Every structure is written in structure tokens, then in C-alpha cells.
Amino acid sequence: MGHLDYTKLDDLLIWATEKKASDITIQTNLEVMADIGGGIHRITDVKTSKADVDGIVRYIYGENGPAEILGGGDLDPSHEIRIKGVGTKRYRVNVTGGRIPGGEGVQITLRTLPENPIHISKLGIEDDIIKNFRPEQGLILVTGPTGSGKSTLLSSGLRMLVEKPDGNEKILEYSSPIEYVYDGIDMPSSLVFQTHAGVHLRPRGEESEESIFALCVRNALRRKPTIIVIGEARDKATIAATTEAALTGHLVFSTMHTIGVGPTLRRAVMPFPESTRAAMAIDIMESLRMIVTQLLIPKKGGGKVGCREYMVFDEGTRESFLRESIDTWPRHARKLIASQAAVGKTMIDSSLELLKQDLITEETFERVAAKGKV
Structure with a gap:
């Protein structure tokens, strides 16, 4: 996948879930990374810009999300994707600010959650x-x-x-x-x-x-x-x-x-x-x-x-x-x-x-x- 913004986030998450990715990391000025089978893999070709990361945070959490991160807070929302005829895909999310090469940025970690507890x-x-x-x-x-x-x-x-x-x-x-x-x-x-x-x-x-x-x-x-x-x-x-x-x-x-x-x-x-x-x-x-x-x-x-x-x-x-x-x-x-x-x-x-x-x-x-x- 190439460039990622909030309009493509759900499609990326569905694809990653089908690949049995356990954790997906979106970070300012870095390609999207995913833990698949215990290994870390790049799953996009283009680095995610600050503007796109902020847009994803707003999409997942709300308009005040980037401001809360800038103020030193972290965010722990959940995210759901409803797929017609299939059901709901669910994700646990953490958003945290910090230092990246060349300045400050944000890291978003999304963990896939099964629909029901495993037997x-x-x-x-x-x-x-x-x-x-x-x-x-x-x-x-x-x-x-x-x-x-x-x-x-x-x-x-x-x-x-x-x-x-x-x-x-x-x-x-x-x-x-x-x-x-x-x-x-x-x-x-x-x-x-x-x-x-x-x-x-x-x-x-x-x-x-x-x-x-x-x-x-x-x-x-x-x-x-x-x-x-x-x-x-x-x-x-x-x-x-x-x-x-x-x-x-x-x-x-x-x-x-x-x-x-x-x-x-x-x-x-x-x-x-x-x-x-x-x-x-x-x-x-x-x-x-x-x-x-x-x-x-x-x-x-x-x-x-x-x-x-x-x-x-x-x-x-x-x-x-x-x-x-x-x-x-x-x-x-x-x-x-x-x-x-x-x-x-x-x-x-x-x-x-x-x-x-x-x-x-x-x-x-x-x-x-x-x-x-x-």
C-alpha cells in the first residue's frame, strides 16, 4: 500500500487483520509497521506525514485528540469497523507523543481483537x-x-x-x-x-x-x-x-x-x-x-x-x-x-x-x- 491517511485506515486494518497482524504501528515520518507472526514488517511504501497522523487521531478519537497529545496526555480509545455481511472488527488503540528523528511526533499502536473470546x-x-x-x-x-x-x-x-x-x-x-x-x-x-x-x-x-x-x-x-x-x-x-x-x-x-x-x-x-x-x-x-x-x-x-x-x-x-x-x-x-x-x-x-x-x-x-x- 502507498500513502496512508484516515480515509484508507479501515481498509489497511482489515487487510492487516486478514494477514493475522497482532499489532500495527503508525508513526510520524515512518512507514506503517505490523507484527506478523512475531516479526516486524513494513506494510506501506510511503512514510506517514504529521498531517495524516493527526487526521487519523481525529478519526479514531475525536477533534481534540491531537491537542490532548500535545498537552502531554496519551489516548486509549478502541476502534470498530462494521463490515456489511461480515460483522465488526475491533481494535485496541494507544496514541502517545514523543521524540522521533528530527523532532517530535506521534505513535499510534493498534492491536487487533477477536470478535469473541477464544475457547x-x-x-x-x-x-x-x-x-x-x-x-x-x-x-x-x-x-x-x-x-x-x-x-x-x-x-x-x-x-x-x-x-x-x-x-x-x-x-x-x-x-x-x-x-x-x-x-x-x-x-x-x-x-x-x-x-x-x-x-x-x-x-x-x-x-x-x-x-x-x-x-x-x-x-x-x-x-x-x-x-x-x-x-x-x-x-x-x-x-x-x-x-x-x-x-x-x-x-x-x-x-x-x-x-x-x-x-x-x-x-x-x-x-x-x-x-x-x-x-x-x-x-x-x-x-x-x-x-x-x-x-x-x-x-x-x-x-x-x-x-x-x-x-x-x-x-x-x-x-x-x-x-x-x-x-x-x-x-x-x-x-x-x-x-x-x-x-x-x-x-x-x-x-x-x-x-x-x-x-x-x-x-x-x-x-x-x-x-x-x-
Whole structure:
């Protein structure tokens, strides 16, 4: 494709989706790039001008989009393309300003989203995770870096629950933006209601953006859900609110940008001041039911494959943590998994299984193993 402007954006996205591109990058004074099968490829012949990038931002977000970027903000909208006779194609979008060769510019990243959550049988999820995905109450954290498939794993698990004839689930999801939708999923006795945090639901007063998800938890508690899904537990207000909801009889799912069970435990308690950290850590531990970390690593022959570390927090496991100093929790988690004193698996063990199945190379295994020892 040659020159790109906003009038050609949708055609480009449809073409890229058909090529199974996972991420498309549009940047000032650069050809459009796409991640296809784990490799970065140029998919236009002509560099995108500043005027065209601004036009695309306005098309996706609105007239004030370029001004918000110029003022130091970033944008996280979603984008939909309705195709007659086919349905809707959906994309998660981020727009951020920054430096480019020769000056300042804008980078737009678009990630393709499936119309419906993937069936969990296609993800190779461990039986331990599936068996422990629906406790009566508590907190389940799905973690990993950006692009690691957290939302894919979580939405597939929720699809598994709502497809059951006797599921009887009322799921309230709060995300920013909404990624997977359930329009084409048969739900015999369950329902899913999705709210775009910050768009469908916003603070009325001076509440900061960082606590928008805490507001979402409070909103959910007034609506008698069986399951609450919070897009990201990224600040102390949200962590405290999700923990409280989990301790008062609800099942809460959320995500964190952490890698590993131990680092997730550390990240969950660190936002709190020393005066309240110990008490909050106890509440968090009493609420926890499972932590699952996922990485997407290069698959032998092309593409990517999920590699997971996880721990199930049953009553005995939680009590063993509560007997330990909070500072030693990450080390204690490694010890419990290594000794098989808790239900779980390390990232190293998961990558070794993938190596034995000839799904990854030895080089990939060594890279994952090195990270797992940190």
C-alpha cells in the first residue's frame, strides 16, 4: 500500500487483520509497521506525514485528540469497523507523543481483537488453572507484561463459566478499553455487562484517574454480581477496593503488569504506606485464590505460545504465608512451588515442558529460564 491517511485506515486494518497482524504501528515520518507472526514488517511504501497522523487521531478519537497529545496526555480509545455481511472488527488503540528523528511526533499502536473470546481448549491452559478458576469468593490475579495475553486468558476463562448450562453468573466487567466482547457467545443462564471505565462510568468530582477502577468496584457492589472483573489493579485505591470486595463474598478478577507469583505479591503490597502495609498485606493474602502469570514466547516455526507460572492459594497455602514476614513472601512462593508444597508451576518448568514438546528452541528456553531466576 502507498500513502496512508484516515480515509484508507479501515481498509489497511482489515487487510492487516486478514494477514493475522497482532499489532500495527503508525508513526510520524515512518512507514506503517505490523507484527506478523512475531516479526516486524513494513506494510506501506510511503512514510506517514504529521498531517495524516493527526487526521487519523481525529478519526479514531475525536477533534481534540491531537491537542490532548500535545498537552502531554496519551489516548486509549478502541476502534470498530462494521463490515456489511461480515460483522465488526475491533481494535485496541494507544496514541502517545514523543521524540522521533528530527523532532517530535506521534505513535499510534493498534492491536487487533477477536470478535469473541477464544475457547479455552485452544490455549493449552493447565488443568490446575481451569479447576481453580471459579472459587466461591476471593481474588484471582492474571499478570504479565503488555501483549502477554492476559486479557485473552481471562476472557477465555470467563467464557468457560458463562457457557455452562447451570452457570448462573452475573458478570460485571470494567475495562479501559473493553477488549473482548461476548456478543456471539451462547449463555444459557448467565449474563455479562461490560463498562468502559472512564467513558461509560466517570468520577463526578475531583477523584483522580488513578482511582477510576476503585470507583468501578464500588459501583459493582451496588448491583449484586456473582463475579466482578476489574481491568487493572494498578494503584492502592483499586487494590484496596478489590480486596475488600473479595473479602465480603465476591469473586474478583483483575490484572497486573508483573511477571511471576513472587513479584506480584510484592507489587500488591508495595503501594501502601508502612503504617498500613502489614494490615493490608494480611487482607490481600486472605483474599487471594490464584495468581497466574503468562508470557507469550516465540514458537518454533513461527508464531507465539503461552508460557505460564501460577500458584493456587488454598487455605493451607495462605496460612503458610501469614506465618512468614511480608518481605519474604516472594522467596516463600518460590520455595512452596519448588517443593510442591502448593499447587503451582514455575515459569522455568513451563518453558521446559514446551521445550520437551519441541514447541520452542533451546535459545528461547534459556532466555525464559534466565528471567525465571531473577
